[in-house]
Amino acid sequence: YRTELDRQFKNEKSNFKIAIVVDMWLTGFDVPSLDTMYIDKPLQEHTLIQTISRVNRVYPGKEKGLIVDYFGFKSHMNLALKKFNRADSEVFEGIDEAIKIVKDELDILRRVFKNFDDAMFFTGSPVQKLNCLKHASEYVQLTDDLEKRFMASVKRMKSAYDLCSSSENISKLERDKIYFYGAVRSIIFKLTKGDAPDTAQMNDYVRKMIQEAILSEGVEEVFTRSKIVGSRSVDIFSDEYLERINKIPLKNTKIKVLTKLLKDAIEAYKKVNRIKGIQFSEKLQKMIDSYNNRHGDKVYAEEILxxxxxxxxxLLKELEADKESFKDLGIDFEEKAFFDILVEIAKQHDFYEDYIKQHGEQKLIELSKEMKKIVDDKSRYTDWAKKEDIKADLKVSIILTMADYGYPPVVQDEVFKEIFLQAENFKKYQ
Incomplete structure (x- = not known):
């Protein structure tokens, strides 16, 4: 029923001409022919900008959009625009100011792309347009600084364009450039965030091209799979799957895909093994930092990439091996999390090798099993993590068990802290 209402309201020939809405259809709902809106409710920030943009779409025979403001939201609009443009000293006072912002940002973006030939996007065949779009997104990722400047500039341009998209003072060439830069930003946004931003201002052809660019590189499949990274039916660690990723021809795109996949996989692992998840996150961050420090020298950049x-x-293969390592130890994955805590703290305080020589690894394995039994016993109570008496009892039990297994008491507070955090973390995601 709701879908049919959507379809009818977008159909110019339909008798459905007036709609009274509360929250639906205010954002992400594109009806180019819509020319009048009456507002009598408080709206702020992104919702306000998106709502008033509903009547700014270009449509044959439509000269302008009309907003009838019964609430008085101009101050809210200025605050929203200040936030979205990240410039506390600037406020759009009207369409003219928005047009100026659009043209200024287009000039900045033209200079950003001074060494990139984007002609094929505007004059080439569909395949050439698509390839141009993909290579443009790769070009923008040449350095971290270039990528950040580009993303910020397009975001600012789009915020202003939302207000003045129906103006005759923006030429067709400028609109085409806006679509082009917006499309490139959408692809990069997809690579880094997993979801493309609102593309309602773009025409259907460009929107489809963005999706095709993402699909053609295998990006969409990666992100679909990463959402179910814990599923047994999806083996993201297989050689076959990694080979498919490695076949992505554009190197920055491939790195973004691998990074996103790793982040999701590490976050999933962190839910069952906190300390190992943190370690893998730190390793990944070092690689990201190395990647972000790349510069524009082509030969150097190629080597770095x-x-x-x-x-x-x-790192992805290392993560896979670590996730399965509990099997070799003869324990379950929960016990492995406690084992990793004991090993890590012992290594940090330089007594791991001495402990293993004196007691053997099996002793540490048995201690991790006991830790799990203690935690399971104490955490069976409702709100156990918030009750001081249970936490105190848990700490005493851990200290006594450590003593029984010859684990040095000097780190008992540290062990308790990590075991408590691991137990709390695991129970939260059970």
């Missing part, structure tokens, strides 16, 4: 992609692939 190859190294980063290789290291990311290795």
């Amino acid at each position: 190859d190294n980063v992609a290789e290291e990311l692939t290795k």
